[in-house]
Amino acid sequence: MANFRRFRPDDLNKLSKCNLDPFTETYELGFYLQYYAKWPALFQVAEDQHGNIIGYIMGKLESSPDVYRFSEHYLPWHAHITAVTVAPEARRLGIGKLLTEQLEVAADANDAWFVDLFVRVTNHKAITFYKNMGYSVFRVVKDYYGEHSTDPSLSSEDAYDMRKPMKRDVKREHVRDDGEKHEVDPSDVW
């Protein structure tokens, strides 16, 4: 039922199975293409036998901009998961996990310290998904999301910044056990 391969721009015409699901954000064209331009190997898709995209992951490799080098929030060389999504009909088959693992392999190959991502604190499904793969909360970003996903009366929602250390981080210097207690502002992450 599924093939794993690198994303190609034509796939943007086949995203409906993933993107019509309300939990999956649809971005501007330039946003997808920026990832495809800069980190094509980190943009992977799963497709079904009809060519529909039933899952994808979009990631990048970077460190914080140099001007922040001496900030306490400076992030060293790492991989970041910008989006991972699996179409409802293809969930719980391990596709999300496989996509994430592929990115982790690339992160190790590129000598990254860790892989990180942001997730809504109410997205329990995704949080469980990440936790089961060895990710843990590193910090809480207050009011990171502009609107609340489930409660329309709230105007914002917090994010967990979750991390998994990679091989390079032998001493596990870039993760912590009590991440839920570390709160930062959106302006501290970039």
Add this chain to the structure above:
Amino acid sequence: MSYRYGRPALKSSVDVQLQTAFSDGNWSTVIRLAAKRAATLKDPYYEAIRMCAESQLDGTAEKCAVLAAVDDLVKTKKTADIDTVELYEWACRDFFAFDVEYADTLGPLRARWAKANPGSPLALQCLQACLDKWDLVSAQQIATSLDKAYANTADRRYMFWNITLTFLLSISPQCTDASRKVYSLLAIRQLERAADLTENSAKLEPTDRGLLTEEEVCLYYRVLHSHGTKEEFVSRLKSPKLGAISQLKEGRKLLFCEGLDALETWGEWELIYNLCREALTLGLEGGTSPFFVCDLQIWRKLASAASKVPDSDSSLGEVQAVLKRYIEMKDTASAMYKKNLSLALLETTFRLPATALNPNHDSTGLSPRVVQIGLFLDQYFERLSAFDDVKGYVAELGFDEVKRLMEDVLPKMLDEDADTARKTVLNALECRLRYLLTTCPQTLSPQPSVVDGPTQDKPFQCRLCTNPASLPCESCLRKLIVDASNAYKQISGDKALLDAIPRLDKDPRLDLALVLGTSLLKLSGLRPRTTDVGHSLWQAVEPGLFLQAVLLLDAQLKETPGDTELRLLLVQLYLLLGCASYAHQLWTPLDVKRTIQDALSPLFFDRISTLSPGLFHGSRPLMEPLRSFYNHNLGDKSPVRIWDAFLAGSYTSILDMTKHDGNLRRSCTLMMALVEDRRAIRCYGGKVDCEIEEHPLTENIDDDTTMVNKTDYGPFPNLESFHGPPIHEYLRLGPGLSNERSHLAFLSEQYLDLLLYKPPKDYKPSKQTEVALRDREYTLETLSRLSSSLTDFLHQPATPSRLTASETTYYTVLSLLSATLLIALSTPRSDAVPKTLSLLTGSIKSAFASLRTDFFSLSTSSTSATKNKSLPGACATFTEMPTLSAIRDTALAIKHSAAFVLACHDKELARDRSGRSGVHRDVLAEMRVLDLTAGKALAEVKGHVLRLKEALGEGGWLDRVLDLVFGGEEEEGDDEVTRAVEEVVGGRGAAEEWAGRVVESWREGVKGWGMVRME
């Protein structure tokens, strides 16, 4: 950094006074000071500053001086310094939106400068600037200079920029035919050299000009595929270092996938077979991670190649052996790969020749194929995708196998005492398979019966139920509806089951509702709407059954509002039903926005202005998001984000982004958006903002452009087998978007632009005669071009199947009109009018007349429903508003054409009192006749809308609709299908609110039509 036009900084050597004036935009001071400095310092840079400042003034001459200066520089082959170039580019920035080509002006200046200063960091900016304007000629030259300057340095990008751009140029329209060959050779030779170096060196250093990264290797193969021979490609794909397998060993899968695709187009089965087998074996033996290439498509390719190679029996045996080894280590695989392996098993079983499978094949039907489907379902029937996974295979089974599967294998899958929820899921799957089988020809007797008479529309016998049948078998559908309804009721009535639903992959009621809905639609007689003239929906289908389907699916949406498939299906059904405003309400929550619009908008917006122009009257412009998507992403000439790909060295991304950008610029959806918008604007007497041909988004579209249709039908539920058309073809208002229809629409809009053009009010040319002659020449040229293009597209072989009947008439009349006008305006008053003219107008009248007759007779003839069920006559046309719209559009086109000729004549008379240059008397008379015909038709349209409005204003509509659905009082409940539907939706009472919404939406649609201008 993206190259945008902020005001450039002047050289630091420029004095403060001038700097300040320049940065303040104090142009007259800049001009004065710069002229003074130029005179004293003799530095041409100040001349340039002066000219740029002048270009900021209002006068046309001043504005253009800088262009002349640039032109001069280009022609004299001088190299201007980079600050001057920057200044000029800034001053010329607005010209690039018009006809000034960067490649003829600033591009060459930048290329020249970069060539002279390739080591300067500014040379890189020159490259970026040229790419920003998509001037590939200059960009390629700069890249070549950079490559030379940085040859054998550790930054390999210069070499590959050079090659990539040389290749891009060689396949671009910007390249002259004369140099295409040279660039092609240049690109491929450089890469061949690099490939040879790679193969022949023990180890490559980053400074070597070989192929190191995955992107470099894949670039080579792309270019080879395009410009090389098949033999070269094939032999390289097998080579020790750059071959697909050795690249796989390095963890690189892209080449393997792309290589296989190329081989498949060439039918190189033997190599496909070898590569797939080797790659899969590699996974087993630790050469790659175990499931690296364990994708379904690799198994499929392997199995299909094995069946095509000379020694296919032993190859297929080999495939099974490899598969067996994988299955042995299945336990270590993720669920995903386990499933891929199970599917691979199915696939190989189906690709094996029947003899190999079962030498003593009996007719009990329990073939290995059925066994494999059974085993697969045993594991996966509860999964959401189970049906989709097996449906293709089930549709391939022979009848005996089908029977065995349905009557034996499926029923035995669960024990008597199995969990009820699981049983329910299995039952729903079984219903879906039964539906699937009604679309498979093997369920019918192979020989049609030849008896004459009423049985002829059911010439076969259904082998499942033994009734006379055609495809689909009606009695099977009826029985299925009753059974599915029972299953549905069972769930609804069982509290424990309802509680179990959230734990299931999918609500089984949804599956059942889809089976019920599509069965009802089929039973109603719904078929794909093609070009057959004059069939209204109500004539083609049994309205009661059709409405039952809509009602039932609508009721299901209330239970499962988050289901996209169901929602989309309903959107289409309501559009068919003429309930556009309600369809829009259902469409909106799907939140089709940003990038996915190009592929998904046609599902709602195609033909929408002809169905319900009133929708465009909402608070937010209907097409705004789509328009802004295109403006935003196609505003620049270069593909979005392309420079990022250059900087990152993502060469295949560069090629694919370029291709994607090219496709988006030729998108049928884009043309649809422009045309729908213009049609709606005209409906309400608004003014279109520019002629369609002048629209920035149509800049590169001409008759030779192949328009690209990327409509995504992926999210539709599809219970149909591959033997027949997919469900969306049954649901569309007409054929989908196409190259042909896009062109016809584009040309028609151009024709209307010509007719409706009004010169600006203050336009008073001084040389009247000269201008009049030029106008006339332009008009005749345009008419001749449009007439021949319209005819060409209408006569293309595929066109008839791409249009509805009324669209065919509309475009035909427009092509005839343009030809008519050409003759009308070019025949001198003194000559005899060519016979062709009356032939043309005769054809116009008769085509138009039959369109009108077909439509208006609908409102008088009774529907296919029995008499007391039918709607008031006019209402048979709720569903046919696009035809009404075509009548209006055609009438207006005729009217405007006649008016155009008459106006030309009047203008000529006013200019040349002798009357000799006017339009021929007979032509004028003919135009008046056409005008009259059009006027009459418009009055009919208006009258028809009024009648619809009156009819809808009457009382009793709810009952009317409900009677249609459930039958009148005396009939109620005597038909098993109706009873089955009633029981699912909760009876007539529960359907009232729904009927109200349908009627309200009709009213809203007609209200919108009431405001449409008929002149």
